[in-house]
Amino acid sequence: MSDRILVVEDEPKIANLLRRGLLYEGYTVDVVGDGESGLQLARDTPPDLVILDVMLPGIDGLEVCRRLRAASDVPIVMLTAKDSIPDRVAGLDSGADGYISKPFSFEELLARIRALLRRMRVNTTAREEIRFGDLSLNYATREVQRGSRRLDLTAKEFDVLQLFMQHPRQVLTRDIIYERIWDYDFGGESNIIEVYIRYLRTKLEANGEPRLLQTVRGVGYVLREE
Known part of the structure; x- marks a missing residue:
């Protein structure tokens, strides 16, 4: 790419x-x-x-x-x-x-x-780990933690979360997520992004933690604290 x-x-x-x-x-x-x-x-x-x-x-x-x-x-x-x-x-x-x-x-x-x-x-x-709030992601080990809790992510879930953590507080459109993660267009009817956002939210918020992946209606998603 x-x-x-x-x-x-x-x-x-x-x-x-x-x-x-x-x-x-x-x-x-x-x-x-x-x-x-x-x-x-x-x-x-x-x-x-x-x-x-x-x-x-x-x-x-x-x-x-x-x-x-x-x-x-x-x-x-x-x-x-x-x-x-x-x-x-x-x-x-x-x-x-x-x-x-x-x-x-x-x-x-x-x-x-x-x-x-x-x-x-x-x-x-070289900077093997990146952080946002209480969320940390390690490039080398592909491990993600929220506070002291380790998250069990699939390879694609990790890639999606990594994209957001590399661009914190920036709104990522559906098109840019498709391009960066899947490298081709699924078509306007696909809900693959929504599916992965839902998977990630379920794991990120499993212990009742505040939401980090926010929806920007009509545009896309953004990693930010409410």
């Missing part, structure tokens, strides 16, 4: 260059032209990496970066025409992982993207 890259860039020529170049390199690419749309798309279809322009209409790139970073650890590369040290510091302080000035070399950008995605995968592997 190819990595998904979200490009938030309001200059049509640059946005088109990035879209065509990244598609050619085998990435899945989403492109939007303003910060609000970028935040919305990142919530609905969580990307593996974000390329973010600083100067955007409406919500600027620094604020978008701060909000993205508050919600997840997705790698963020900032693009800007500004090249002063204070501007770079502001970008990095807002949570960016990399900073490239316009005009830029596409090959340099590709190298940065590959390095960040590689680092993300290494960090995920």
Whole structure:
């Protein structure tokens, strides 16, 4: 499955260059032209990496970066025409992982993207355990615990829960869950996602614990505390 890259860039020529170049390199690419749309798309279809322009209409790139970073650890590369040290510091302080000035070399950008995605995968592997509230998931042993209670999950239940724990507090649509977990479209009539959400809720809440997998009506599901 190819990595998904979200490009938030309001200059049509640059946005088109990035879209065509990244598609050619085998990435899945989403492109939007303003910060609000970028935040919305990142919530609905969580990307593996974000390329973010600083100067955007409406919500600027620094604020978008701060909000993205508050919600997840997705790698963020900032693009800007500004090249002063204070501007770079502001970008990095807002949570960016990399900073490239316009005009830029596409090959340099590709190298940065590959390095960040590689680092993300290494960090995920090295960080064997992830937590959300009283819920913990171990990548290496594929064990899940809620508090001191161990949950007996099937392989597919584990995969679904892992997806939510990798994107806490982000609404995951049915389409993105299908794509990330089953890698193909079951069709609009399938209720396979609802079935697995029900299985997980039954096991997560077996001792009367508060619900963590919430339904966002008409959109999808989100891992968050009520």
